[in-house]
Amino acid sequence: MGVTTALEWLSSCSGCEIAILNIGEDLVELLTDHLDIVHAPVIMDHKYFGQCGDEGSHLEIPEAVVGLVSGGVANEEHLEVLEEMRKKCKVLIALGSCATQGGIPALMNGQNSAASFEAIYQSSSTDKGAELPNQGVPKLLERTYALDEKVKIDLMLPGCPPNPAHIAEVITALLEDREPELPTKSVCDTCPTKREGKGMVNTVKRYTENVEFDPEKPISEMRCLLEQGYLCMGPVTAAGCAKRGAPSCIDARVPCRGCFGSVMPKGNQMLDMMNALASNGIDFKSVVDRRSMLRFSGAHGNLRPKRSTAAKEE
Amino acid sequence: MGKVLQIQPVTRIEGHARISVHLNDEGNVEDAYMSLMSLRGFEKFIEGRPAEEVPRIVNRICGICPWMHHTASNKAVDGCFGVTPTPTGHKLRELLQVMAHINDKILHFFFLAAPDFVLGPDADYSVRNVIGVVKAAPELATQVVKMRQLGQMMIDRFAGKAIHPIAAVVGGFSKPMLEPERRELLKDTRTLLDFSEYALDFAKEYVFNKYMDVIGELGVINTGFLGTVDREDGSFRIYDGTQRLMRADGSYVDFKGEDYLDYLGEHVEPWGYGKMPYAKSWDEGFSLDLDAPKGIYRANTLARLNVCNQMSTPKAQAALEEFREAFGRPAQATLLYHYARLIELVYACERTIELLEWDGITGTDVRAKVTPGAGRGVGVVEAPRGTLIHDYTTDADGCIESANLIVGTTHNIGPMNMSVKQAATSLIKDGAYDQGILNKVEMAVRAYDP
Numbered sequence: 001m002g003v004t005t006a007l008e009w010l011s012s013c014s015g016c017e018i019a020i021l022n023i024g025e026d027l028v029e030l031l032t033d034h035l036d037i038v039h040a041p042v043i044m045d046h047k048y049f050g051q052c053g054d055e056g057s058h059l060e061i062p063e064a065v066v067g068l069v070s071g072g073v074a075n076e077e078h079l080e081v082l083e084e085m086r087k088k089c090k091v092l093i094a095l096g097s098c099a100t101q102g103g104i105p106a107l108m109n110g111q112n113s114a115a116s117f118e119a120i121y122q123s124s125s126t127d128k129g130a131e132l133p134n135q136g137v138p139k140l141l142e143r144t145y146a147l148d149e150k151v152k153i154d155l156m157l158p159g160c161p162p163n164p165a166h167i168a169e170v171i172t173a174l175l176e177d178r179e180p181e182l183p184t185k186s187v188c189d190t191c192p193t194k195r196e197g198k199g200m201v202n203t204v205k206r207y208t209e210n211v212e213f214d215p216e217k218p219i220s221e222m223r224c225l226l227e228q229g230y231l232c233m234g235p236v237t238a239a240g241c242a243k244r245g246a247p248s249c250i251d252a253r254v255p256c257r258g259c260f261g262s263v264m265p266k267g268n269q270m271l272d273m274m275n276a277l278a279s280n281g282i283d284f285k286s287v288v289d290r291r292s293m294l295r296f297s298g299a300h301g302n303l304r305p306k307r308s309t310a311a312k313e314e
Numbered sequence: 315m316g317k318v319l320q321i322q323p324v325t326r327i328e329g330h331a332r333i334s335v336h337l338n339d340e341g342n343v344e345d346a347y348m349s350l351m352s353l354r355g356f357e358k359f360i361e362g363r364p365a366e367e368v369p370r371i372v373n374r375i376c377g378i379c380p381w382m383h384h385t386a387s388n389k390a391v392d393g394c395f396g397v398t399p400t401p402t403g404h405k406l407r408e409l410l411q412v413m414a415h416i417n418d419k420i421l422h423f424f425f426l427a428a429p430d431f432v433l434g435p436d437a438d439y440s441v442r443n444v445i446g447v448v449k450a451a452p453e454l455a456t457q458v459v460k461m462r463q464l465g466q467m468m469i470d471r472f473a474g475k476a477i478h479p480i481a482a483v484v485g486g487f488s489k490p491m492l493e494p495e496r497r498e499l500l501k502d503t504r505t506l507l508d509f510s511e512y513a514l515d516f517a518k519e520y521v522f523n524k525y526m527d528v529i530g531e532l533g534v535i536n537t538g539f540l541g542t543v544d545r546e547d548g549s550f551r552i553y554d555g556t557q558r559l560m561r562a563d564g565s566y567v568d569f570k571g572e573d574y575l576d577y578l579g580e581h582v583e584p585w586g587y588g589k590m591p592y593a594k595s596w597d598e599g600f601s602l603d604l605d606a607p608k609g610i611y612r613a614n615t616l617a618r619l620n621v622c623n624q625m626s627t628p629k630a631q632a633a634l635e636e637f638r639e640a641f642g643r644p645a646q647a648t649l650l651y652h653y654a655r656l657i658e659l660v661y662a663c664e665r666t667i668e669l670l671e672w673d674g675i676t677g678t679d680v681r682a683k684v685t686p687g688a689g690r691g692v693g694v695v696e697a698p699r700g701t702l703i704h705d706y707t708t709d710a711d712g713c714i715e716s717a718n719l720i721v722g723t724t725h726n727i728g729p730m731n732m733s734v735k736q737a738a739t740s741l742i743k744d745g746a747y748d749q750g751i752l753n754k755v756e757m758a759v760r761a762y763d764p
Binding site for chain 2: 011012013025047051059075077116120126127136209213215243252253
């Protein structure tokens with residue numbers, strides 16, 4: 001019998017679950033020999049209210065040693081599932097940036113979410129008179145939360161998606177009863193691009209043309225994208241995305257947008273980046289839509305509806 | 315007193331859903347619903363974002379089909395900014411979008427759906443899953459895991475990220491393909507093509523032939539279909555083409571993506587967050603009545619095979635001919651979605667090879683000049699789960715002013731509700747139900763791969 005494990009997903013997209021699959025062939029051995037999956041909606045049929053859906057009114061998840069939860073908390077059902085996972089799992093892991101810092105869905109925290117959700121049912125293609133559904137569907141919370149805003153989390157594994165190698169490392173470390181080895185630095189610290197020192201750049205360009213590089217040459221021959229004048233969130237973003245040497249987006253010759261969240265758990269990627277730009281003599285006001293710098297870390301009160309933050313931001 | 319069975323969560327699907335079966339005093343089905351339980355609000359929170367950033371935000375709508383949202387969004391932003399991608403940029407996008415279909419089909423058929431067939435619909439829930447398949451058929455399972463991983467890593471190696479991609483950009487693509495990369499991808503795709511033919515043969519013998527009686531009954535409904543076909547000859551297309559809306563009797567109209575509002579509407583019920591698209595242009599309203607549905611069409615694999623005149627690649631065309639010979643056009647049986655999915659797998663491999671063999675694929679002019687500005691763009695692609703529509707309007711700064719999305723899965727919410735009701739009504743009699751019967755009701759949903 002392996003180590004009992006439960007998986008859940010809340011306000012999420014299933015990218016984290018695909019990242020688990022992307023562990024590849026090693027996953028087969030983990031699943032068959034080392035883990036005993038007791039609950040995981042994406043791959044197995046355990047149900048909340050008994051297998052025939054006729055037992056009790058409180059959702060039930062079996063006890064497990066390890067619990068992995070992806071997605072943030074955006075409605076009442078997410079909260080109920082998360083609390084049940086906390087109650088039943090010895091070690092609870094927040095998997096992916098939605099779970100650790102809110103992720104993309106927490107962009108909704110930057111606006112009046114109640115009005116926005118209603119407006120979705122009044123779109124150009126929707127029948128006139130339609131309203132936000134309200135019968136038997138989980139009520140939406142006033143904003144999207146990271147998991148540690150609601151329950152105690154034992155381990156954070158960020159990334160959008162998280163790196164399959166790190167998921168495997170965390171599981172293996174738990175099986176071997178040791179601390180997992182995970183990156184602690186920033187994307188910049190792990191980026192091989194060429195830095196030539198502070199240059200002539202004083203404003204930030206939009207990414208509407210490709211960066212300058214020679215496709216025949218390795219990433220280490222390409223100049224740093226910030227030095228090329230693009231917004232690249234590398235300095236303020238946690239490392240971990242690199243799979244073949246270079247950070248993933250840099251590998252595709254595209255600037256980083258911060259998908260592993262802030263380097264320090266409670267950091268603020270927007271404020272940190274504005275500081276980083278300013279200290280390099282770059283006018284941060286040239287960044288169109290600065291709030292987008294919080295697109296992966298809008299939970300923990302970082303992103304709020306515009307009226308209340310306008311003064312602070314400007 | 316009657317009661318309600320809450321099958322929750324619906325499992326081995328890619329989202330959050332619940333099936334509620336309402337039984338009357340005699341234990342017979344009075345009604346049944348499948349409700350989508352989550353709402354995130356992408357259409358609203360992309361407002362104000364620079365449009366060129368949006369293709370790398372909306373990919374988070376779905377971690378299984380992020381390339382579909384990524385490419386549809388790029389097409390929409392091209393439209394907003396009035397830019398035509400370079401020929402190489404255009405084909406690189408198609409290549410990656412088609413390659414992404416390969417993994418998706420392996421994932422759905424073998425990881426999510428196959429346990430019902432390999433272990434049987436009535437097998438205990440603790441073994442009726444992919445781990446059970448690994449134990450019951452280790453050789454097949456090892457091969458499947460290897461092939462899905464190969465497909466995923468081909469994309470990851472070339473484009474930096476397979477999940478939540480960044481390499482398609484407004485105006486084209488972020489980087490060119492080198493000759494050694496092309497050769498490597500070609501070699502790997504040939505391996506996948508071999509596997510796809512094996513997978514189709516395997517499924518014909520051990521799934522479709524074996525479960526023909528179940529296929530003929532479970533979740534069967536009668537509807538129209540929506541898909542995308544080549545503008546010239548009506549061939550099967552998934553990246554670009556004209557949209558085709560077919561009635562249950564096989565007659566159809568073709569329309570341009572940007573005119574979708576004239577053909578499609580979205581109906582809302584208070585019991586689920588998912589909107590239900592329907593054929594507004596049929597002028598008959600919306601009804602899920604099993605005997606007389608109104609406005610109901612289906613999307614996804616079976617729909618695409620039904621609407622196309624033919625497949626443009628030889629092996630997929632041979633498979634389509636055999637399929638049509640057996641089931642007619644349009645084929646209506648819900649479980650045939652699985653069969654159609656595997657024919658699409660063959661097509662996706664063949665089309666990938668075609669694109670990699672195109673002379674211009676290693677061209678270096680991958681991105682056209684882009685100037686942000688005001689405009690409207692509608693980007694349409696065929697996602698694994700159905701016709702995907704991204705419709706954006708930008709302001710003078712090239713930031714999103716408004717957005718409307720019709721996501722692939724949602725086309726089938728109405729039909730899934732019909733299939734669930736059909737399955738539940740025919741399987742649950744006089745209060746007799748068990749986990750195997752309720753799993754069969756879920757199989758009617760799983761076929762649609764929501």
